[in-house]
Amino acid sequence: MPELRKDPIVGRWVIVATERSKRPDNFSLVPVESMPEKPCPFCEGQESQTPNEIYAVRSPGTAKNSPGWQLRVVPSLTPFLRIEGELDRRGKGMYDLMNGIGAHEIVVETNQHIGNMADLSEEQIKRVITCYIERINDLEKDKRFKYVLVFKNYGWSAGGGRVRHARSQIIATPVNPKRVKEELVGAHRYYEYHERCIFCDLVKQEIQQKDRLIIDLDGFIAVVPFASRFPFEVWILPKRHSCDFVNINEEERVNLAKMLKQVLQRIKVGLNDPPYNYIIHTAPFRRAKLGYWKTINEDYHWHIEITPRLTRVAGFEWGTGFYICPVAPEAAAKFLREITVT
Amino acid sequence: MPELRKDPIVGRWVIVATERSKRPDNFSLVPVESMPEKPCPFCEGQESQTPNEIYAVRSPGTAKNSPGWQLRVVPSLTPFLRIEGELDRRGKGMYDLMNGIGAHEIVVETNQHIGNMADLSEEQIKRVITCYIERINDLEKDKRFKYVLVFKNYGWSAGGGRVRHARSQIIATPVNPKRVKEELVGAHRYYEYHERCIFCDLVKQEIQQKDRLIIDLDGFIAVVPFASRFPFEVWILPKRHSCDFVNINEEERVNLAKMLKQVLQRIKVGLNDPPYNYIIHTAPFRRAKLGYWKTINEDYHWHIEITPRLTRVAGFEWGTGFYICPVAPEAAAKFLREITVT
Numbered sequence: 001m002p003e004l005r006k007d008p009i010v011g012r013w014v015i016v017a018t019e020r021s022k023r024p025d026n027f028s029l030v031p032v033e034s035m036p037e038k039p040c041p042f043c044e045g046q047e048s049q050t051p052n053e054i055y056a057v058r059s060p061g062t063a064k065n066s067p068g069w070q071l072r073v074v075p076s077l078t079p080f081l082r083i084e085g086e087l088d089r090r091g092k093g094m095y096d097l098m099n100g101i102g103a104h105e106i107v108v109e110t111n112q113h114i115g116n117m118a119d120l121s122e123e124q125i126k127r128v129i130t131c132y133i134e135r136i137n138d139l140e141k142d143k144r145f146k147y148v149l150v151f152k153n154y155g156w157s158a159g160g161g162r163v164r165h166a167r168s169q170i171i172a173t174p175v176n177p178k179r180v181k182e183e184l185v186g187a188h189r190y191y192e193y194h195e196r197c198i199f200c201d202l203v204k205q206e207i208q209q210k211d212r213l214i215i216d217l218d219g220f221i222a223v224v225p226f227a228s229r230f231p232f233e234v235w236i237l238p239k240r241h242s243c244d245f246v247n248i249n250e251e252e253r254v255n256l257a258k259m260l261k262q263v264l265q266r267i268k269v270g271l272n273d274p275p276y277n278y279i280i281h282t283a284p285f286r287r288a289k290l291g292y293w294k295t296i297n298e299d300y301h302w303h304i305e306i307t308p309r310l311t312r313v314a315g316f317e318w319g320t321g322f323y324i325c326p327v328a329p330e331a332a333a334k335f336l337r338e339i340t341v342t
Numbered sequence: 343m344p345e346l347r348k349d350p351i352v353g354r355w356v357i358v359a360t361e362r363s364k365r366p367d368n369f370s371l372v373p374v375e376s377m378p379e380k381p382c383p384f385c386e387g388q389e390s391q392t393p394n395e396i397y398a399v400r401s402p403g404t405a406k407n408s409p410g411w412q413l414r415v416v417p418s419l420t421p422f423l424r425i426e427g428e429l430d431r432r433g434k435g436m437y438d439l440m441n442g443i444g445a446h447e448i449v450v451e452t453n454q455h456i457g458n459m460a461d462l463s464e465e466q467i468k469r470v471i472t473c474y475i476e477r478i479n480d481l482e483k484d485k486r487f488k489y490v491l492v493f494k495n496y497g498w499s500a501g502g503g504r505v506r507h508a509r510s511q512i513i514a515t516p517v518n519p520k521r522v523k524e525e526l527v528g529a530h531r532y533y534e535y536h537e538r539c540i541f542c543d544l545v546k547q548e549i550q551q552k553d554r555l556i557i558d559l560d561g562f563i564a565v566v567p568f569a570s571r572f573p574f575e576v577w578i579l580p581k582r583h584s585c586d587f588v589n590i591n592e593e594e595r596v597n598l599a600k601m602l603k604q605v606l607q608r609i610k611v612g613l614n615d616p617p618y619n620y621i622i623h624t625a626p627f628r629r630a631k632l633g634y635w636k637t638i639n640e641d642y643h644w645h646i647e648i649t650p651r652l653t654r655v656a657g658f659e660w661g662t663g664f665y666i667c668p669v670a671p672e673a674a675a676k677f678l679r680e681i682t683v684t
Contacts, residue, residue, distance in 0.1 A: 002442030100344030153661035277661040319495035319619040
């Protein structure tokens with residue numbers, strides 16, 4: 001019997017079609033490598049192919065926009081939003097709009113031509129995490145911005161383009177994305193009723209129940225969510241309550257890097273190096289104004305959502321208006337738990 | 343300058359990246375034909391390949407589950423939900439779930455092996471519309487169901503499988519899908535403020551403003567929505583206010599069939615026969631219980647949303663948590679307006 005499961009945070013019902021469950025090798029996976037590659041503008045020595053760097057981790061004595069770096073942040077070559085200008089909020093009859101002001105930056109995670117973050121060292125991944133934090137803190141100073149989305153598109157069908165060089169994207173926006181608001185509202189509703197953080201409760205239940213737990217390590221857990229939208233969806237949550245990703249300390253950065261590498265390696269090895277996305281979910285800036293979000297420090301909890309893109313099966317929601325997950329979360333967790341990575 | 347546009351109904355901000363605008367031939371389109379076909383279980387003469395029919399339009403004197411039909415509805419071979427059983431709503435710690443009770447039916451739109459609904463006659467399309475209405479009315483009698491989703495997945499990357507035989511899907515669910523609730527809530531909020539239906543206002547503004555209007559014909563309009571999530575997204579709206587798709591009369595069925603064929607033909611001809619989805623948005627059943635949805639007859643307005651699936655560009659939201667539409671809605675409308683179809 002398939003199940004209808006409700007996401008406890010945003011209240012979304014998902015069909016978990018356990019009987020349709022397929023083993024990963026039954027999916028028609030499109031490996032990342034299947035699209036012809038384009039010349040890489042992100043390798044060391046190709047600095048002239050990108051706009052001037054915004055941030056870099058460099059060897060002492062090397063000049064900006066020249067070789068000698070380990071990580072670099074540059075403006076997007078094809079930005080979704082523009083940094084210069086006024087918001088100019090306005091109406092057009094019944095419609096509301098504003099100028100597409102924002103920042104769109106690319107974090108080049110390594111000077112080497114490595115495609116999957118799973119193949120970076122823990123030290124390199126930690127450097128990426130620190131970079132995210134420093135960029136978010138810097139972008140917060142711009143009073144026009146309300147939110148910074150940090151995400152990764154790996155592989156062609158995850159929107160990652162045809163350059164296989166590990167990178168993530170940072171978008172600062174003058175509005176709070178709808179999915180951020182929904183999470184905040186849902187977490188607040190739970191807090192009002194229970195006077196507890198819903199994510200802290202989730203972490204406890206998953207550790208106790210074990211059947212959706214993949215890894216429990218050094219202050220973080222990786223789980224397949226109860227009401228997964230996508231097969232092999234994975235959430236990484238910190239055990240220590242905090243609504244702000246930017247507040248994690250040095251030790252937590254080390255441990256998060258270790259956890260990210262573990263999870264991404266298992267996805268790579270177990271699911272044939274699939275395309276994937278991840279998004280860091282963290283509280284918005286300037287929340288003093290957010291009304292019922294006054295308790296956000298207590299009721300929201302930052303985390304990372306990782307979604308492998310297994311061709312076709314991920315597209316159900318498009319057609320149906322309903323998320324349909326063809327792999328039981330417990331089966332996905334068991335599968336990922338049993339993968340051995342080095 | 344890109345624009346941030348707000349969907350007036352659900353309040354979703356969308357980045358309309360007008361500067362990234364591409365002509366349709368710049369997309370890496372994956373034509374529907376590119377995947378090898380499977381043997382067709384939906385053609386006349388193959389009735390034994392499907393479960394017993396639930397509904398059919400047949401020539402007089404022909405027997406059920408035998409040739410002689412023009413349209414057939416059968417249970418899905420791979421149902422997302424099961425018709426037999428109790429809902430058994432229950433909790434599992436902090437989580438809520440219920441059995442996956444529901445109906446999942448396939449509307450086989452023609453006895454001939456034609457893939458795209460665009461290539462059916464207006465009469466055939468009208469027969470499909472009538473069938474939707476009769477099936478919704480029948481499913482409403484089952485007290486376990488709250489909503490019936492009617493949708494179409496055409497082509498491999500729209501979730502349409504590898505059989506090129508025109509069909510749509512009907513799913514009856516015991517819960518109201520989140521996106522339905524969001525629309526109802528948004529439409530209600532507008533109604534409370536303006537005492538007018540937001541969709542009626544939208545129809546008027548689009549007819550007057552003209553730049554997103556594709557077709558205005560016999561009581562229906564086809565427009566590219568102001569805050570499109572996807573390139574070349576099209577909405578078909580009736581001018582006559584009604585919250586219920588099932589209440590359209592005989593003449594409206596004829597006119598809707600004409601409009602659907604027009605729109606689907608333009609998408610096929612203009613965009614190289616792309617995969618697409620459509621979903622009929624209509625009010626839920628048993629709404630007496632819905633609290634603040636008491637004014638639903640006045641404030642909600644049924645319509646159809648059609649989304650071509652142009653490879654890659656449609657996946658932005660996955661990665662970013664934000665819908666990014668790489669084609670300006672006005673450019674998409676102009677393009678589709680100027681396509682000549684016979």
